[in-house]
Amino acid sequence: xxxxxxxxxxxxxxxxxxxxxQLPIPSTEAQASAEGTTLNAFVAxxxxxxxxxxxxxxxxGQGISTALPQIVAEExxxxxxxxxxxxxxxxxxxxxxxxxxxxxQMTGGSLSIATWAEPMRQAGAAAREMLALxxxxxxxxxxxxxxxxxxxxxxxxxxxAAYGDLASEASRLKAPRRPKRKDPADYTLVGHxxxxxxxLAKVTGTAxxxxxxxxxxxxxxxxxxxxxxxxxxxxVEDAATRAIPGVRDVLAFDDFVAVVxxxxxxxxxxxxxxxVLWSESPHAAVDNAFIAAALTAGxxxxxxxxxxxxxxxxxxxxxxxxxxxxxxxxxxVDHATMxxxxxxxxxxxxxxxxxxxxxxxxxxRKRAAGFTGFKLEDVTVHTTFLGGGFGRRGRMDxxxxxxxxxxxxxxxxxxxxxxxxxxxxxxxxPAAMARMRASVGDGLEAxxxxxxxxxxxxxxxxRWTHGVKIIKVNPAEGLMGESPYQVPNKRVEIAxxxxxxxxxxxxxxxxxxxxxxxECFIDEIAHRLEQDPVELRRSLLGNGHPRFRAVLDxxxxxxxxxxxxxxxxxxxxxxxxxxxxxxxxxxxxxxxGVPRVHRVTAAVDCGQVVNPDTVxxxxxxxxxxxxxxxxxxxIDFDGGEVRQANFYDYPIxxxxxxxxxxxxxxxxxPGAPVGGIGEVGVPPIAPAVxxxxxxxxxxxxxxxxxxxxxxxxxT
Amino acid sequence: MKLxxxxxxxxxxxxxDTPLLWVLRDHLQLTGTKFGCGVAQCGACTxxxxxxxxxxxxxxxxxxxxxxITTIEGVGRDGLNPVQQAWIDHAxxxxxxxxxxxxxxAIALLRFKPDPTDDDIDAAMSGNICRCGTYPRIxxxxxxxxxxxxxxxxE
Numbered sequence: 001x002x003x004x005x006x007x008x009x010x011x012x013x014x015x016x017x018x019x020x021x022q023l024p025i026p027s028t029e030a031q032a033s034a035e036g037t038t039l040n041a042f043v044a045x046x047x048x049x050x051x052x053x054x055x056x057x058x059x060x061g062q063g064i065s066t067a068l069p070q071i072v073a074e075e076x077x078x079x080x081x082x083x084x085x086x087x088x089x090x091x092x093x094x095x096x097x098x099x100x101x102x103x104x105q106m107t108g109g110s111l112s113i114a115t116w117a118e119p120m121r122q123a124g125a126a127a128r129e130m131l132a133l134x135x136x137x138x139x140x141x142x143x144x145x146x147x148x149x150x151x152x153x154x155x156x157x158x159x160x161a162a163y164g165d166l167a168s169e170a171s172r173l174k175a176p177r178r179p180k181r182k183d184p185a186d187y188t189l190v191g192h193x194x195x196x197x198x199x200l201a202k203v204t205g206t207a208x209x210x211x212x213x214x215x216x217x218x219x220x221x222x223x224x225x226x227x228x229x230x231x232x233x234x235x236v237e238d239a240a241t242r243a244i245p246g247v248r249d250v251l252a253f254d255d256f257v258a259v260v261x262x263x264x265x266x267x268x269x270x271x272x273x274x275x276v277l278w279s280e281s282p283h284a285a286v287d288n289a290f291i292a293a294a295l296t297a298g299x300x301x302x303x304x305x306x307x308x309x310x311x312x313x314x315x316x317x318x319x320x321x322x323x324x325x326x327x328x329x330x331x332x333v334d335h336a337t338m339x340x341x342x343x344x345x346x347x348x349x350x351x352x353x354x355x356x357x358x359x360x361x362x363x364x365r366k367r368a369a370g371f372t373g374f375k376l377e378d379v380t381v382h383t384t385f386l387g388g389g390f391g392r393r394g395r396m397d398x399x400x401x402x403x404x405x406x407x408x409x410x411x412x413x414x415x416x417x418x419x420x421x422x423x424x425x426x427x428x429x430p431a432a433m434a435r436m437r438a439s440v441g442d443g444l445e446a447x448x449x450x451x452x453x454x455x456x457x458x459x460x461x462x463r464w465t466h467g468v469k470i471i472k473v474n475p476a477e478g479l480m481g482e483s484p485y486q487v488p489n490k491r492v493e494i495a496x497x498x499x500x501x502x503x504x505x506x507x508x509x510x511x512x513x514x515x516x517x518x519e520c521f522i523d524e525i526a527h528r529l530e531q532d533p534v535e536l537r538r539s540l541l542g543n544g545h546p547r548f549r550a551v552l553d554x555x556x557x558x559x560x561x562x563x564x565x566x567x568x569x570x571x572x573x574x575x576x577x578x579x580x581x582x583x584x585x586x587x588x589x590x591x592x593g594v595p596r597v598h599r600v601t602a603a604v605d606c607g608q609v610v611n612p613d614t615v616x617x618x619x620x621x622x623x624x625x626x627x628x629x630x631x632x633x634x635i636d637f638d639g640g641e642v643r644q645a646n647f648y649d650y651p652i653x654x655x656x657x658x659x660x661x662x663x664x665x666x667x668x669x670p671g672a673p674v675g676g677i678g679e680v681g682v683p684p685i686a687p688a689v690x691x692x693x694x695x696x697x698x699x700x701x702x703x704x705x706x707x708x709x710x711x712x713x714x715t
Numbered sequence: 716m717k718l719x720x721x722x723x724x725x726x727x728x729x730x731x732d733t734p735l736l737w738v739l740r741d742h743l744q745l746t747g748t749k750f751g752c753g754v755a756q757c758g759a760c761t762x763x764x765x766x767x768x769x770x771x772x773x774x775x776x777x778x779x780x781x782x783x784i785t786t787i788e789g790v791g792r793d794g795l796n797p798v799q800q801a802w803i804d805h806a807x808x809x810x811x812x813x814x815x816x817x818x819x820x821a822i823a824l825l826r827f828k829p830d831p832t833d834d835d836i837d838a839a840m841s842g843n844i845c846r847c848g849t850y851p852r853i854x855x856x857x858x859x860x861x862x863x864x865x866x867x868x869x870e
Contacts, residue, residue, distance in 0.1 A: 205747020387812030624848025
């Protein structure tokens with residue numbers, strides 16, 4: 001871990017075994033280069049016995065730099081202590097099919113394991129066979145009589161050789177196309193929790209994040225974009241800035257200004273000293289009232305896209321004597337990654353080299369090639385650790401800026417945003433509203449849902465996809481076919497409301513609000529029916545959803561549902577997202593009118609588990625991330641500007657507000673497909689807490705964040 | 716200007732109102748101390764001044780001349796600090812960006828409160844934001860490190 005791994009180092013080691021694995025993805029680029037076929041390598045075994053693994057995915061806290069190497073090491077029979085990991089530089093071989101017809105090296109959608117487990121298995125198994133064969137040839141024995149274990153090949157006659165010792169001979173063998181895989185029953189690493197590969201670096205301050213990159217002669221840049229969305233630079237008065245010692249240059253671009261200095265502090269001082277005039281923006285009227293009015297108009301519009309239709313929900317509701325109706329809403333929220341956005345770029349000798357914590361290497365590289373006019377092979381993207389991603393680092397706005405700056409600076413340059421720039425120029429989780437209607441007789445007879453929201457995919461996916469049904473209905477993800485509840489009459493509609501506010505994928509994306517809408521409304525229906533919320537969910541699941549039922553029952557059982565201590569109140573929610581099913585029970589008390597979440601019990605079925613401790617950590621983190629947003633996060637707009645600026649007005653949940661315990665219980669379903677884990681802890685927590693607040697106070701929270709809703713309730 | 720950082724005397728040439736954070740990161744290449752907010756709201760920049768936690772992002776460097784400054788790079792030089800070891804044992808870090816500051820706050824807490832209550836932990840650690848939500852593990856790791864330190868003190 002303390003080693004600095006580089007691609008060159010990865011490929012160089014003389015006598016190293018480098019396993020080339022052909023991936024089942026289309027290759028649209030010539031692969032010829034000085035490094036030849038080794039460019040396909042995932043695994044290299046060095047003479048000193050270290051096993052170097054290049055993973056395609058970015059490590060942003062989700063533990064992928066442990067989980068994918070576990071899969072390799074399992075098939076390879078490697079010693080876990082010998083594993084060294086790096087994220088691969090951008091290359092066609094590391095692109096996956098996360099976006100159809102558009103292979104990209106990217107990390108998102110809770111898809112890393114699902115995408116890369118198979119190639120990793122293949123890489124590890126192929127390397128193991130080559131090492132065993134090399135040993136067998138050396139000893140003149142049949143390969144079938146050799147065994148492998150923890151970095152050694154052994155033979156019954158007493159022969160033993162270390163992988164590092166065999167690497168050179170093995171590297172001369174042909175990689176098998178169909179290496180034999182282990183029986184999962186024999187796994188000793190997959191399904192277990194060996195120590196994370198990034199722990200030591202992250203507790204000693206040696207982990208290199210993007211902002212920690214230091215290059216000889218490097219200069220620093222701080223930037224300012226228009227406070228009003230969509231405005232351009234009209235003029236810049238920079239005399240005061242240029243007078244600051246250390247400031248080298250002031251660069252104006254179409255929609256931002258950069259100050260370049262010898263170190264970052266004078267660059268930041270320089271930005272503060274700028275007087276920038278911005279053009280008139282067509283979005284200067286955007287404010288909270290505009291957003292609320294537009295979303296409400298979406299709820300009331302005559303037409304909407306139908307996402308799901310079962311039976312005759314409208315007719316049943318029309319005829320119902322006393323239908324239940326409620327409007328739910330959530331605000332825009334920001335990712336607020338702990339590490340402010342940054343990117344380091346060196347352009348020299350016809351080459352553009354980029355160091356960045358990114359979730360989207362391929363796009364960073366292609367766009368840099370576009371901006372510089374270089375060929376793709378003259379652009380290199382190195383991936384550092386990410387100080388949080390949550391979707392924000394999948395956008396290229398900040399890497400574009402860094403490349404544009406570097407083109408005009410005669411030195412390597414590190415561009416680093418202020419926190420204020422990050423909060424004000426996010427790609428926010430969009431605000432959304434839903435009108436929920438139910439006909440409730442002896443049970444839930446009909447359910448009608450209209451979601452009004454902008455479409456988060458439009459700024460990211462190619463334009464041709466915008467008209468595709470699955471993209472059009474995506475803002476209601478989690479409410480349509482995925483919802484396991486059996487309702488005889490059901491209709492889900494999506495009203496697309498363009499707001500001209502930059503929006504993007506925020507951890508759990510649409511599920512972050514659809515679970516809140518649906519699972520709180522289910523609670524309202526239970527209240528109307530005078531039924532226990534768990535019993536209603538069980539009856540709505542029927543007999544057809546055993547995995548959901550098992551997850552629900554486990555959360556109920558482990559939380560002690562119905563037997564909370566005096567003064568404590570419980571709420572529950574159940575939701576599937578990214579192929580995983582999660583139930584969460586929140587146990588709260590009300591202290592001076594403010595909810596305090598003491599304990600959260602979660603049950604999760606995510607199919608096959610590679611690393612149980614990572615699953616527990618991700619659910620815990622998802623719960624707290626979702627709770628933070630639910631309790632107090634919101635982005636407000638006024639005059640086309642974001643009103644919040646920093647953590648003093650964009651509050652992130654802190655230690656004293658965090659549940660002391662997030663108990664996570666994993667349910668394994670043998671043979672189930674691999675589900676995601678990075679995002680799936682988020683959706684159920686907001687409804688679980690709001691349902692607990694209702695149990696405690698009788699106050700139904702239908703608008704997030706909770707603090708604002710409770711304040712409004714009190715006045 | 717002369718600074719004492721991690722037991723070494725170093726000379727830096729910067730304007731005296733430069734925050735200590737940027738002297739550490741950009742002039743001394745000690746990048747383990749992190750920038751998170753610039754306004755003492757998140758704790759990512761926490762270092763020790765004479766053993767007490769300090770938000771280096773709002774501390775002008777001239778205020779710390781001739782005082783002992785310790786950064787994350789300085790706490791584990793003779794083997795891991797028990798707090799760092801507890802962080803590993805409990806697999807606390809996720810993205811890891813805030814953890815230098817969390818560890819510096821925790822080490823300082825245990826120096827002043829060897830047997831911290833939950834309220835002590837809340838009071839000492841609530842200035843450190845973790846966006847990944849590792850708080851429950853941080854709490855457990857602090858309790859474990861505290862127990863280990865008390866044991867090492869030979870009760």
